[in-house]
Amino acid sequence: MDINYDTARPIYKQIMEYIIRKLATGELEAGEKLPSQRDMAQKLEVNPNTVQRAYREMENRRLIETRRGVGTFITESREKIEEVSQELSEKIISEFIEQMRLLNFTNQEIIELVKKNLFREE
Amino acid sequence: MDINYDTARPIYKQIMEYIIRKLATGELEAGEKLPSQRDMAQKLEVNPNTVQRAYREMENRRLIETRRGVGTFITESREKIEEVSQELSEKIISEFIEQMRLLNFTNQEIIELVKKNLFREE
Amino acid sequence: MDINYDTARPIYKQIMEYIIRKLATGELEAGEKLPSQRDMAQKLEVNPNTVQRAYREMENRRLIETRRGVGTFITESREKIEEVSQELSEKIISEFIEQMRLLNFTNQEIIELVKKNLFREE
Amino acid sequence: MDINYDTARPIYKQIMEYIIRKLATGELEAGEKLPSQRDMAQKLEVNPNTVQRAYREMENRRLIETRRGVGTFITESREKIEEVSQELSEKIISEFIEQMRLLNFTNQEIIELVKKNLFREE
DNA sequence: GTGGTCTAGACCACA
DNA sequence: GTGGTCTAGACCACA
Numbered sequence: 001m002d003i004n005y006d007t008a009r010p011i012y013k014q015i016m017e018y019i020i021r022k023l024a025t026g027e028l029e030a031g032e033k034l035p036s037q038r039d040m041a042q043k044l045e046v047n048p049n050t051v052q053r054a055y056r057e058m059e060n061r062r063l064i065e066t067r068r069g070v071g072t073f074i075t076e077s078r079e080k081i082e083e084v085s086q087e088l089s090e091k092i093i094s095e096f097i098e099q100m101r102l103l104n105f106t107n108q109e110i111i112e113l114v115k116k117n118l119f120r121e122e
Numbered sequence: 123m124d125i126n127y128d129t130a131r132p133i134y135k136q137i138m139e140y141i142i143r144k145l146a147t148g149e150l151e152a153g154e155k156l157p158s159q160r161d162m163a164q165k166l167e168v169n170p171n172t173v174q175r176a177y178r179e180m181e182n183r184r185l186i187e188t189r190r191g192v193g194t195f196i197t198e199s200r201e202k203i204e205e206v207s208q209e210l211s212e213k214i215i216s217e218f219i220e221q222m223r224l225l226n227f228t229n230q231e232i233i234e235l236v237k238k239n240l241f242r243e244e
Numbered sequence: 245m246d247i248n249y250d251t252a253r254p255i256y257k258q259i260m261e262y263i264i265r266k267l268a269t270g271e272l273e274a275g276e277k278l279p280s281q282r283d284m285a286q287k288l289e290v291n292p293n294t295v296q297r298a299y300r301e302m303e304n305r306r307l308i309e310t311r312r313g314v315g316t317f318i319t320e321s322r323e324k325i326e327e328v329s330q331e332l333s334e335k336i337i338s339e340f341i342e343q344m345r346l347l348n349f350t351n352q353e354i355i356e357l358v359k360k361n362l363f364r365e366e
Numbered sequence: 367m368d369i370n371y372d373t374a375r376p377i378y379k380q381i382m383e384y385i386i387r388k389l390a391t392g393e394l395e396a397g398e399k400l401p402s403q404r405d406m407a408q409k410l411e412v413n414p415n416t417v418q419r420a421y422r423e424m425e426n427r428r429l430i431e432t433r434r435g436v437g438t439f440i441t442e443s444r445e446k447i448e449e450v451s452q453e454l455s456e457k458i459i460s461e462f463i464e465q466m467r468l469l470n471f472t473n474q475e476i477i478e479l480v481k482k483n484l485f486r487e488e
Numbered sequence: 489g490t491g492g493t494c495t496a497g498a499c500c501a502c503a
Numbered sequence: 504g505t506g507g508t509c510t511a512g513a514c515c516a517c518a
Contacts, residue, residue, distance in 0.1 A: 010517065025226040047435075047518040089225055093239050096218040103211055104147045107240045114236055117215050118229045130516090132493060158505055169495045174506080182426060189249055190506045191291075191502035254502065269470040291503040333469055337483050340462040347455055348391045351484045358480055361459050362473045374501085376508060402490055413510045418491080434491045435518035 003044055011046060015054035017088070020063070023074065024085035034064065034072040125166050133168055137176035139210070142185070145196070146207035156186065156194040247288055255290060259298035261332070264307070267318065268329035278308065278316040369410050377412055381420035383454070386429070389440070390451035400430065400438040 003011055022028040034040070037055060041048040055072060058064045063084055066072045075081065100110045123140045125133055144150040156162070159177060163170040177194055180186045185206055188194045197203065222232045247255055266272040278284070281299060285292040299316060302308045307328055310316050319325065344354045369380055388394040400406070403421060407414040421438055424430045429450055432438045441447065466476045 012517075021224050049518050053517080089222070089227070089235070092218065092221045092225075093235055096214065097236070097239055099214045100211070102143055103214075105211075110240065111233070111236060113211070113215055114219070114233060117219055118232065134493080160505080171496085172494060175493090177506090179426075182423075188506060189503085191504080193505060256502075265468055293503050297502080329469075333466070333471070333479070336462065336465050336469075337479055340458065341480070341483055343458045344455070346387055347458075349455075354484065355477070355480060357455070357459055358463070358477060361463055362476065378508080404490080415511085416509065419508090421491090432491060433518085434516065435489080437490060 003046060012050050012054040012057070015040075015044070015046075015051060016058055019054075019058065020084055020088050023063075023081050024088060028074060030074055030078050030081055031076045032074045034074065036071060123166065125168065133172050134176040134179070137162075137166070137168075137173060138180055141176075141180065142206055142210050145185075145203050146210060150196055152196055152200050152203055153198045154196045156196065158193060247290060255294050256298040256301070259284075259288070259290075259295060260302055263298075263302065264328055264332050267307075267325050268332065272318055274318055274322050274325055275320045276318045278318065280315060369412065378416050378420040378423070381406075381410070381412075381417060382424055385420075385424065386450055386454050389429075389447050390454060394440055396440055396444050396447060397442050398440045400440065402437060 003014060019028065019034070028034075034055075035043065037048055037051045040046075041051045044051070055064065055066070059066060061084065062075060062077075062080060064072055064074055097110065100113075105113070123137075125136055127133070141150065141156070150156075156177070157165065159170050159173045163173045166173070177186060177188060181188055183206070184197060184199075184202055186194055186196055219232065222235075227235070247258055249255070263272065263278075278299075279287065281292055281295045284290075285295045288295070299308065299310070303310060305328065306319060306321075306324060308316055308318055341354070344357075349357070369377055371377070385394065385400070394400075400421070401409065403414050403417045407417045410417070421430060421432060425432055427450065428441060428443075428446055430438055430440055463476065466479075471479070
């Protein structure tokens, strides 16, 4: 994972999205053990507080569970994982559309612009 | 214009984007006079300092020109306006695509998801 | 005369320096009549208040004299003119040297850099 | 550093030039950490907001990088530092020459006047 | 502890 | 009236 220190995007959110992406793409699975906060911090070269915050927020959303003395685990609930993954992509798409609408682009124009960009980058 | 006071998005950036959007859609034109800082602040119900910061950052980008004692004006350079407008939509689209790619969506899936969302909202 | 609206340099000072330069170079002479504030403002496409301020400051320095109902005149005192002209160039030079010294340039380096720039611009 | 509170020169610009001068003379180097906004403000006896503005403008020019929660650092790019240092002295010299030219001084006269002033001040 | 945003308000410079 | 600078201080986000 590449942490981007320049961007306005907070690091703890980058970590959360990194994990949710891994869930969405199947690289991480239900019940799997996550690296300890300490290890994760070291691996990402990031302050342990920052990892803690990311884990805490994911725990609040019931995406992960911390078992004292044992470690941190992805939830066993596949529904929960599915839900969070969906949420992430839904959010990305709807924010994108909202912003394009503010620029007065029509549906057709939005589709064309997306296509153009998808091809250009190949 | 709707200022969102709750969001993480700083007000001064919201003001900047509001003006850039108006330029992109042609509601504001090259050389046009902007409301004075005080008037804009009153209209948006924010502090004049906040408006000033938005104006100042746009001046640093050469998008607007301020003349002390006179007022604040959109640049005369249509190229500059075009450039900044393009930049805005380019940035929105490429960030969107980048995020979708990270989620392992294929080009085809991205297009389908965009279409689905565009129609659903109608 | 070209007024520069972009610069941080206030217009009224630009007007003052413009007139002092004309005195320094002999284009304007002792006792000569200046354009009325109104005419000057029109010629320079500038707010009459601005011209008034420039005239007022020059009057404070006894460089010009206003005779009510008659007009505004350069002082008759050649010494005064000489003094103000000198002052202007002295000020320009000593501020320049001070700034270069702050950058730790030696006398020799300053002279070399000035020479290089004088030639380059020819 | 001496802040001049009386002058027309804004404090935040004085801070910027102070730092750029330190870069130009090598007292500050690429990658180095700057004092925190609060510390710098206390040291200079100015308001933290004023320091922040100086830092922010330098960040806009990519001269420094700030990381929230971590601190403020000189850019790693030696080229950038070189560029900004050069810019500063270039600007000082060319503005000086421009003003002298307006007073109809010849190249030779400008050089003589500079020399005379450099020696007088010793 | 470190940076970021915002408000309220004073005072100034300029046109 | 219009923009520019600065202070004091609150509150937040992040590491």
